[in-house]
Amino acid sequence: MISTKGRYGLRVMIDLAQNDDGSYIPLKDIAERQEISKKYLEIIVKQMVEGGLIKGLSGKGGGYKLVKKPEKYTVGEILTLLEGTICSVACLADKNYNCPRRKKCETLPMWKEFDGIVHDYLYSKKLSDLL
Amino acid sequence: MISTKGRYGLRVMIDLAQNDDGSYIPLKDIAERQEISKKYLEIIVKQMVEGGLIKGLSGKGGGYKLVKKPEKYTVGEILTLLEGTICSVACLADKNYNCPRRKKCETLPMWKEFDGIVHDYLYSKKLSDLL
């Protein structure tokens, strides 16, 4: 289940893309348009800055801005940054696969296939596809 | 993220299918083979009985048994019973779609498409495919 963090973050990205006129867009405006608590968005947006998805400018006239064109972002990379992982099953969450049953587990191949389908969809979807 | 409930429950179903000789299979045996706490499995298995996925018989010689052939179960129905919903996004979790932004939400169509792909995969996968 994708949490509000991922969903709100995605909507911030769309909002930034739709209202891009070259200048920085204040979070206040985004929060109002999207009807999301500005305070909560601060947390989300901070993560997006740290992850290099967007950039922020302090002070009057400041705000946030995309660093790439909308077609250069995938939904997958946005969600992965905010959700930590978009893995559907804990068994696959760490690359080590350190479950002691991994050799004999009858469900693991299915989870891998499922995870592949999920990733393929989300990483092929571009931010520009949502505008 | 599919929780242990769904994952363990699915493994119980596989175990029941693999060890089916017509008689009832005690949970103790399943717990040992699957290396899962029997006490915890009790909770899961109870839900599966209530949901009509399997049937249980008390007393000596008792245990659990599938009510249908493995090819008649889908992974989707098993997970839905145990997880409550396998919905990927809260906006779609209740049939009412009562989000006030549903008309103008730019992300909703994508979430619906995504949800459709997830459901298609899980409901086309049969228990018999995992044996």
Added chain:
DNA sequence: CTATTTCCTACTATGTCAATAGGTTTATTG
């Protein structure tokens, strides 16, 4: 009647989610 099994209720520790609160720093503008 005894052993074995499901069935039932309750409890609990831990962690995550979805925020809220309040203040500090940075930059623009009049």
Added chain:
DNA sequence: CAATAAACCTATTGACATAGTAGGAAATAG
């Protein structure tokens, strides 16, 4: 230079879900 408006930072909180544990009651076969 002062007022303003914005990002930036740290901490806290209530509610809920997860992943179990504990102990016993009822049912059934031999």
